[in-house]
Amino acid sequence: MTKTYDFIAIGGGSGGFNAARVARGYSDSVAVIDGAEELGGLCILRGCMPSKTLIYSAEVLHLAQNAKKFGLNIPEATVDMTALHKRKVETIKDFSDYRVESMTSGKYDLYRSFAKFIDGNTIELSDGTRLTGKKFIIGTGSSVSIPAVPGLNDSEIWTSDQVLDLDFLPQSVIVLGGGVVACELAQFLNRVGTKVTQIQRSPHILKDQAEDVSRTVEKAFRDEGLDLYTGTTLKSVEKTGKGFTAVFDHEGQEKSVTANYVVNAMGRRPNTANLGLEKAGVALLPNGQIKTDEHQRTTNPDIYAAGDCAGPFEIVHTAVLQGEYAARHAFGKPGPGPLNYDHMLDVVFTDPQVARVGLTEKALKERGIDYIAADYPFDDHGKSILMEAKYGFVRIFGEKPSGRILGAEIVSKDAGELIHALSVAVSNNLTAADLLKTHWYHPTLAEIMSYPLEDIVDEL
Numbered sequence: 001m002t003k004t005y006d007f008i009a010i011g012g013g014s015g016g017f018n019a020a021r022v023a024r025g026y027s028d029s030v031a032v033i034d035g036a037e038e039l040g041g042l043c044i045l046r047g048c049m050p051s052k053t054l055i056y057s058a059e060v061l062h063l064a065q066n067a068k069k070f071g072l073n074i075p076e077a078t079v080d081m082t083a084l085h086k087r088k089v090e091t092i093k094d095f096s097d098y099r100v101e102s103m104t105s106g107k108y109d110l111y112r113s114f115a116k117f118i119d120g121n122t123i124e125l126s127d128g129t130r131l132t133g134k135k136f137i138i139g140t141g142s143s144v145s146i147p148a149v150p151g152l153n154d155s156e157i158w159t160s161d162q163v164l165d166l167d168f169l170p171q172s173v174i175v176l177g178g179g180v181v182a183c184e185l186a187q188f189l190n191r192v193g194t195k196v197t198q199i200q201r202s203p204h205i206l207k208d209q210a211e212d213v214s215r216t217v218e219k220a221f222r223d224e225g226l227d228l229y230t231g232t233t234l235k236s237v238e239k240t241g242k243g244f245t246a247v248f249d250h251e252g253q254e255k256s257v258t259a260n261y262v263v264n265a266m267g268r269r270p271n272t273a274n275l276g277l278e279k280a281g282v283a284l285l286p287n288g289q290i291k292t293d294e295h296q297r298t299t300n301p302d303i304y305a306a307g308d309c310a311g312p313f314e315i316v317h318t319a320v321l322q323g324e325y326a327a328r329h330a331f332g333k334p335g336p337g338p339l340n341y342d343h344m345l346d347v348v349f350t351d352p353q354v355a356r357v358g359l360t361e362k363a364l365k366e367r368g369i370d371y372i373a374a375d376y377p378f379d380d381h382g383k384s385i386l387m388e389a390k391y392g393f394v395r396i397f398g399e400k401p402s403g404r405i406l407g408a409e410i411v412s413k414d415a416g417e418l419i420h421a422l423s424v425a426v427s428n429n430l431t432a433a434d435l436l437k438t439h440w441y442h443p444t445l446a447e448i449m450s451y452p453l454e455d456i457v458d459e460l
Contacts, residue, residue, distance in 0.1 A: 033111045
């Protein structure tokens with residue numbers, strides 16, 4: 001006999017679980033389907049929380065190793081990979097235990113299986129159980145993509161999973177890719193003492209950022225001794241007796257680099273292939289993500305999607321907001337939404353960090369919006385100078401003639417914390433003049449924002 005639910009979440013990660021959590025406030029007939037070995041989702045288990053735990057430890061190590069810059073004498077600072085791994089495990093266990101406790105609390109019917117649609121409102125689980133739902137949300141996340149490069153599908157090539165679970169110090173590693181994951185992991189490995197070579201296909205790492213933002217991070221990487229190649233064509237990855245050799249074209253010449261290990265960080269693909277979506281009338285975009293409207297509905301109006309499998313941004317807080325809104329919409333309840341992607345916020349946890357909110361300069365030009373761009377460098381700012389945090393700048397975009405803040409980008413120490421002041425401005429249609437009514441305390445990193453704000457007001 002097929003059991004029927006008011007709401008079924010397929011996937012217990014950030015999008016699916018938070019949709020189920022909200023749905024549970026409107027109905028006691030809610031199910032969560034998750035067949036992963038561990039409950040918790042990508043962010044908690046293999047993404048945000050473990051990576052940022054390790055990155056912060058590496059930052060502390062980096063500061064200790066550069067103690068002389070601060071007038072300090074720290075004779076030696078080295079990593080203890082066993083202790084570092086133990087701390088990471090203990091830290092994320094607190095988060096994963098809370099998520100598991102929430103999912104197994106009895107509020108939801110939890111099915112530890114994988115699901116596929118057999119029609120528009122029925123799913124079949126991997127154990128043969130069939131469930132029907134009045135409303136569904138798909139939050140199945142993403143997996144590492146393996147581009148068609150000879151040798152890249154070798155089973156011994158690492159992904160971010162292996163890097164985040166290291167309990168020993170690799171002597172040398174080749175990191176393939178220049179996106180967020182590749183850059184964060186490359187700098188982490190370099191800082192803990194691994195010889196790192198990073199190979200990026202595009203002319204710059206972090207290719208979705210402004211070019212001068214990317215160049216700032218590239219300079220920081222190279223200043224720290226990381227071997228970074230950009231504008232390459234990867235030809236092959238070859239297994240050797242001592243590890244791996246990556247062969248690639250760079251500046252008109254064929255080059256090869258050998259290391260003990262290789263990390264494939266060349267992107268991810270949405271987990272949509274085995275869901276039977278065609279039988280449910282759910283269409284995909286050319287990139288494999290699920291096509292959704294502004295309400296997170298798919299082409300089947302009873303099925304929603306959120307997170308990495310849907311896009312347009314593969315960011316945890318976005319998945320949470322998408323899932324929460326989808327559940328409210330499914331039950332016809334009021335609340336914030338739909339999401340305004342013109343207010344999008346993203347952060348890269350390299351050092352310097354990269355943070356961005358709102359419309360980019362490229363988007364402003366494409367839309368024909370008249371704007372003012374004003375920036376100020378951190379190497380001319382008191383707090384950043386005394387912190388030896390001189391890389392980067394803040395740039396703010398103000399609309400003409402209103403002065404409304406349309407977007408901003410920061411590349412600097414703690415940019416991910418600083419950007420939220422400007423995120424508030426973008427989301428609430430505040431102007432540069434509005435923000436200058438605020439007290440910007442001296443000496444802080446945040447007060448640097450008052451300088452481009454003053455420039456925007458002066459120009460207007």
